[in-house]
Amino acid sequence: MRTLRRAWRPTSAKVALLVLLAIALLAAFGGWLAPHDPLAQNPRNMLRGPGPGHLLGTDYLGRDVLSRLLEGSGRSVAGAVEAVAAAMAVGVPTGLASLWMGRVGEWLAQRAVDALMTLPFTVFAIAVVGALGNGMHQAMLALGVLYAPLFFRMTRAAGLSLRHAQYVESAELFGASVGRVLRTHIWSKVLPTVIVTAAHALATCLLVVSSLTFLGVGVQPPAATWGGMLATDLGFLTQQIWAPVFPAALIVITAGALNLLADAVRDAGADELLPGGAPDPATGSPAATAESPDTTKERADAALPVV
Amino acid sequence: MSGLLELSGLTVAFGRRGARPVLDGVELSVGEGEIVGVIGETGSGKTTLARTAVGLVPPRSGRVVFDGREISGLRGRALRAFRRSGRLSYAFQDPLRALDPELTVRRAVAEPLAVAGDLGDTDIAARVAEALETVGLDAARLGDRPPGAISGGQRQRVLLARAIVARPRLLIADEPVSALDASNRNRVLRLLDRLRTERGMAVVVISHDLSSLAGIADRVAVLYRGRVVEQGPVREVFGRPLHPYTALLIASAPSVRAEGGPGAAALRPAADPPAWTAREGCVFAHRCPFAIDACRTAPVPAPVGRGRTAACHRASEWRELIAAPVTARRPPGTGLLEAAP
Numbered sequence: 077m078r079t080l081r082r083a084w085r086p087t088s089a090k091v092a093l094l095v096l097l098a099i100a101l102l103a104a105f106g107g108w109l110a111p112h113d114p115l116a117q118n119p120r121n122m123l124r125g126p127g128p129g130h131l132l133g134t135d136y137l138g139r140d141v142l143s144r145l146l147e148g149s150g151r152s153v154a155g156a157v158e159a160v161a162a163a164m165a166v167g168v169p170t171g172l173a174s175l176w177m178g179r180v181g182e183w184l185a186q187r188a189v190d191a192l193m194t195l196p197f198t199v200f201a202i203a204v205v206g207a208l209g210n211g212m213h214q215a216m217l218a219l220g221v222l223y224a225p226l227f228f229r230m231t232r233a234a235g236l237s238l239r240h241a242q243y244v245e246s247a248e249l250f251g252a253s254v255g256r257v258l259r260t261h262i263w264s265k266v267l268p269t270v271i272v273t274a275a276h277a278l279a280t281c282l283l284v285v286s287s288l289t290f291l292g293v294g295v296q297p298p299a300a301t302w303g304g305m306l307a308t309d310l311g312f313l314t315q316q317i318w319a320p321v322f323p324a325a326l327i328v329i330t331a332g333a334l335n336l337l338a339d340a341v342r343d344a345g346a347d348e349l350l351p352g353g354a355p356d357p358a359t360g361s362p363a364a365t366a367e368s369p370d371t372t373k374e375r376a377d378a379a380l381p382v383v
Numbered sequence: 384m385s386g387l388l389e390l391s392g393l394t395v396a397f398g399r400r401g402a403r404p405v406l407d408g409v410e411l412s413v414g415e416g417e418i419v420g421v422i423g424e425t426g427s428g429k430t431t432l433a434r435t436a437v438g439l440v441p442p443r444s445g446r447v448v449f450d451g452r453e454i455s456g457l458r459g460r461a462l463r464a465f466r467r468s469g470r471l472s473y474a475f476q477d478p479l480r481a482l483d484p485e486l487t488v489r490r491a492v493a494e495p496l497a498v499a500g501d502l503g504d505t506d507i508a509a510r511v512a513e514a515l516e517t518v519g520l521d522a523a524r525l526g527d528r529p530p531g532a533i534s535g536g537q538r539q540r541v542l543l544a545r546a547i548v549a550r551p552r553l554l555i556a557d558e559p560v561s562a563l564d565a566s567n568r569n570r571v572l573r574l575l576d577r578l579r580t581e582r583g584m585a586v587v588v589i590s591h592d593l594s595s596l597a598g599i600a601d602r603v604a605v606l607y608r609g610r611v612v613e614q615g616p617v618r619e620v621f622g623r624p625l626h627p628y629t630a631l632l633i634a635s636a637p638s639v640r641a642e643g644g645p646g647a648a649a650l651r652p653a654a655d656p657p658a659w660t661a662r663e664g665c666v667f668a669h670r671c672p673f674a675i676d677a678c679r680t681a682p683v684p685a686p687v688g689r690g691r692t693a694a695c696h697r698a699s700e701w702r703e704l705i706a707a708p709v710t711a712r713r714p715p716g717t718g719l720l721e722a723a724p
Contacts, residue, residue, distance in 0.1 A: 242475050243483040245439055249473055250495040250549075251466030260494075261483050 082344035083268075089340035095333035099326075102146065103153040110143035115298050123315050132322050135305075136312050139298075145322060148300030153330070155216050155294070155301065156281035160274055162220025167227025168270060172262070174232050175239045176254055189225040197222055197284075198291065205293050215294030219284060223277055227270070234269040238262050268341050275338035279331035302326050386414040387553055387585050388436065388471075393445035395428075395435050395609075404443070405431045407609045407666075410684060410692075413553060416583040418575065420596035420617065422632065423606030429589045430476060432606065433555045436587075437473040438462065450552070467499040469549025476557040476589075478538035482530040488515070488541050489526040495549040514548040515541075518574060536567035543571065547578060554578070555587040560595050572599050594638040597621055602690070605629045608666040611684060615691030625693035627701055628667045649705040665696070673701040 083089055107114075112130070118138030126133045132141040174185045204218035205211075238244060238261065247257050285303040288294040295301045302323040309319040390411040396404040406428045413419045423429050434440040436447055438454060447455035449471055457465055465471075472495075475481035482491050492514055496507045515522040518540040530538055539559065546554055556575065560568040576599045578584045590596050596603060597617060604614040605628065613626040624630040627650055634647040652670045660669035664679040671678070677696045684692040687699075695701070 242477065242481040246473070246475060246481050246545075247494060247498065249437060249439065249466055250469070250498040251463045252494075252498045253463070256498065260486070264485055 083337075083341040086340050086343075088336050092333040092336035092340070095329060096337065099149070099153065099330050099333070103150040106146035106149040110140075110146045112140035112143040114139060114143040114147040114300055116140075123312060125316070125318070133316070133319070135308065135319070136315075141305075141319070141322060144300040144305060145302065145326060148302055148305065149326065151212070151295060151299060152282060152285060152302040155212055155285045156278050158213070158216040159219035159223065159281045159284075160277045162217055163223030163227050163277060164270070164274060166221065166224035168231050170224075171228040171231030172235055172258060172266070174228070175235050175262075185228075189228050192222070193225045195222065198287075201288055201293055202291070210293065210296065212295050215285075215288050219281060219288075223281070226277065227273060230269055230273045231266055234266045235262055238265055268344070272338040272342045275334040275341075279334045282327050282330055386412040386417070387450055388413040388587070389446070389448040390432075390436060391446050391448070393432070393435060393447065394443045395431055395440055396443050403609075405609050406435065406442075408683075409445070409606075409609070409611050411604055411611065411614070413585050413587055415552070416579055416585055417602065418579055418586045418588060418600045420600035420603040421587060421589045421606060422591060422593060422596060422603055424591060424632075426608075427606040428609040429591075429606055430557055431609075433473060433557050433587070433589055436555060437471060438466075439473075469495055469499060470552045472546045472549060472551035472554050474542050474546040474554065474556040474559060476561070478535070478542040478562075479530065481542055482538065482545075484529060484531055487527050487529055488520075488533065489522070491530065491541060492545045492548050495545065499549065510548055511544075514544040517547065517578075518544045519570065520544065536563050536570075539563055539567070539571060540574075543574065547584070550582070551584065553585045553587070555589070557589045558591070559588065561590065561592060568595060575599060593621070593632060593636040597638075605632065610666050610681075610694060611692075612667060612695065613691075613693045614684065615688075615693075619688075619691060625687055625691065625698045626667070626695045627671050627673055627697075631670075645702070645705050665694075667695075673697050673704060 084093075102109075116139060118134065121130075121134050121138040123136055124130060124134045124138075130140045130142065132145070135141055135144070170185065174182055177185060200222060201215060201218045204221075205214050208214040208217075241261070244257055244261050247261060252260075283303065285294065285301060287303065287307075295304055297304065305323040306320050306327070309316065309323065312319060388411075390409055393406055393409040393411075394404050395406040396402055409428075409432060411419070411421075411432075421429050421432060431440060435442050435455075438447070438457070442455055445455070446453055452465075454462075454465060454471075486494070489508075489511055492511045493507050496502050496510055502510065511526075512522045515526070520537060520540055525533055525537060525541075530541065533541070539562065543556070543559065546556070554575075559575070560571050563571060572595055575586050575588065579586055588596060588600060600617045602615060603617045603620050604611050605620070605626065606612070607628050613620060613624065613629045615625075620629060621633055622644075624633055624644070630645050631647065631650045634645060634650060650672060652672050653674075656669045656671075656674065659679055660674065663681075665671070665674070665681055668674040668678045675697070682694045682696045684694040685698075687693050
């Protein structure tokens with residue numbers, strides 16, 4: 077928790093938070109702020125540039141771009157948040173549980189995760205949508221399942237060194253239950269890692285939503301999302317070279333703010349490690365070294381981007 | 384003899400089968416209110432002995448009996464219930480790693496009581512204050528600091544406070560003074576002695592430093608490469624060691640060396656020990672100047688006199704071998720160690 081409190085200090089973190097707050101407001105009240113009906117088509121007013129009537133111009137059906145961006149922000153952000161929440165709900169508890177599974181359980185969990193990671197993303201998303209029906213929630217659920225291994229591995233890697241920390245051993249010597257050890261000794265130290273991972277995953281999910289929409293999976297036209305608008309605008313590049321800039325800018329700003337925030341959390345966590353705070357399992361007792369499995373593979377895997 | 388803690392035939396090995404065991408057939412008994420020192424060099428298995436005794440390391444064979452009950456076989460609920468009773472406690476060697484960097488001193492010391500869950504918050508607070516006071520720490524000043532914000536000596540005492548807060552009957556303290564300066568060291572050692580006299584608490588002190596044990600321990604066990612080579616009352620063991628390794632240890636520690644004991648030079652091993660010493664026989668044979676063919680079979684700890692054991696085929700003879708020629712053989716360079724008045 078100290079890590080999180082320290083993370084608020086740098087200016088970059090404050091700026092990032094302000095930006096995210098603005099995005100959150102946009103997501104909540106965007107549709108209400110929209111000056112025009114985001115779905116109203118106007119064939120006589122197609123592919124117009126920014127002007128007094130339509131501040132950001134109109135798209136290929138004459139719909140107001142600003143209104144569509146505002147109205148679509150809630151859907152885009154909610155989609156990304158839903159996917160990441162699903163991924164965390166599946167990945168984090170299993171990652172923590174894997175620390176106590178024993179050799180066989182750990183092996184099985186790891187292989188299951190390996191198998192999940194080999195699934196080609198697009199094919200899996202289409203398969204899920206085919207099985208469960210096409211819709212935003214189904215697509216986001218599929219995305220969440222595919223992101224779960226990332227959270228599993230990150231949580232597990234962060235917790236693994238703590239599992240054999242002497243203060244955890246000593247809590248076990250006092251007779252502490254697994255739940256208690258997790259609450260008092262492990263969760264607060266794993267949390268910054270989970271937050272950093274979540275921030276990165278959210279940023280990627282915002283972009284992935286667009287690639288799904290591009291395939292016609294997930295959000296269905298004419299409903300607007302940032303990713304979907306980016307995808308359609310790319311089809312009219314010759315007529316409107318500037319058009320993709322608006323949705324892209326929103327995605328970039330949101331992703332950038334999330335990354336800034338994640339960096340601040342990570343840096344605060346790195347400070348924590350400096351003044352002799354963190355345990356080092358490698359120099360532990362002979363029992364700890366003999367029993368703790370090699371984590372290098374997991375760390376390397378965790379560092380890989382999923383998409 | 385039946386004591387509070389009985390270790391019998393304790394063998395521990397890590398890694399592959401066939402690897403040299405870290406502990407090999409260790410026998411150790413600790414009586415009520417007794418302070419037992421365990422000495423040995425780095426890697427001799429002292430910490431593994433302690434960790435096995437408290438149940439952090441499963442023994443390959445042998446038994447750990449505490450207060451008449453075998454605890455090495457406890458699992459699940461029974462093990463947790465025993466641990467929550469707080470009767471056997473273990474103070475880790477390195478307080479920086481054994482204390483959660485995020486918990487304040489007060490919360491860290493309260494942890495055993497909070498886990499046990501049979502005391503209310505006010506009772507716990509009172510017990511924590513009492514434990515901190517016992518170890519000589521100002522609870523009001525240090526209680527709310529994390530372990531990173533107090534000194535090394537204070538941290539060591541916080542660890543001890545946590546180990547005694549549940550009022551154990553036996554405390555196993557792993558190198559409680561090795562990281563401390565002289566004044567803090569004496570303070571902690573006096574504290575252990577006081578806990579024994581005031582509370583009747585038995586203590587096992589693990590140390591590589593003979594002088595810190597000499598003052599407080601009743602008995603000592605000398606570990607060498609996973610075996611107890613000698614065991615007995617501290618005065619007798621330090622005054623007249625029965626095992627050449629103990630003699631070497633004592634000769635290397637001027638502060639505890641008894642007058643007239645053999646010097647380090649006299650215990651220097653032969654230039655090239657026989658090849659078999661690396662693989663078999665007595666664990667000390669490769670460094671022992673008195674090794675003979677009989678030492679190819681590993682000696683078992685044999686009782687010598689009252690309450691003493693020594694694992695040496697030549698326990699009764701080796702002393703005579705150096706008694707006469709030692710002065711003549713002494714090289715001039717070892718004068719420092721030999722400078723007994």
